[in-house]
Amino acid sequence: MAFALAAFYVLSVGAAYRAGLSQNAVEIGRLLADLEDQREVGRKTSVQLAALEQKLERERAAAASPPPVTAEDLPPPIRPLALLVQRKLAAGVEPARIAQAIDPLARERSCAPGTETRRLLLATPISRDSGAARFAAGPFEITGKGVSVRDAQGRAEAWFDPAQPVELALRGPGGAADSVAGVLPLEHGVVLDGKEYLFRAEASRRRGFVELYLQVCDYP
Incomplete structure (x- = not known):
């Protein structure tokens, strides 16, 4: 047990x-x-x-x-000026010369009284015929071309379409050339011999033509 x-x-x-x-x-x-x-x-x-x-x-x-500031980062009024300065610097213009040109600019322009007016016939791919405008107040000759307007059937006509971009060519003393392009109205300025020539182009009531205006101001 x-x-x-x-x-x-x-x-x-x-x-x-x-x-x-x-x-x-x-x-x-x-x-x-x-x-x-x-x-x-x-x-x-x-x-x-x-x-x-x-x-x-x-x-x-x-x-x-911080990343460098580009033209796209700037407000719209400053953007085209920044792009212009960039182009001048890329072309080899010294920064001091650019500053020298900008600094003397005054708030108000001193301009000659009155505005000179001319009418210009624009060439198109159909007409291939362009007039030339010459101003007494300035040694410039202006020609231009545009896109043909189309009729109801879509056929191109001899007249330019004022709703489409146009191109104006300015020829100055000695054959110096300048140009401006875009949808009308257009404005463009040329500085020559201490004067600023201010051009404005608008669509004319007369078919196929643009109205050109020129005002001459002191520069700067």
Whole structure:
């Protein structure tokens, strides 16, 4: 009897021990899984921190060295002036000369009284015939061309279409040439021998013609 009780006791202790070991193995497995999860979270956090640090460095570099201002970043009234200055600089004009030309400009122009007017016939691909306008107040000859207007059937006519861009060519002393293009009305200025010649072109009521106006002002 005593032997049976002792055997039962040993078996009970062994079962409890094995149960404890099994429970401990489960607990260790859970702890290892939790540890691996924490390590994965740590790796992801490290990657995110590295990405944030890189972004911060890029933003610091951008703040320290802002991108250059382009003509498109400027307000509309200033944009064409900036483009003109860029073209002059690209052509080799010294910045000091550009500044010297701009600085003396006054708010108000001093202009001769009256405006000289001429009427000009524009050439088209159909007519290929153009007149020439000459002004007494200035040594310029102006010619021009435009796009043919179309009738109801879509056929091109000899007259230019005032709703389409036109091109005016100005020839000055010594054959010096200048031009302006766009949809009417157009304005253009030419500086010559201390005078500024201001031209304006508008569509005429007379078919195929433009009205030209010239005003002469002191420069600068």
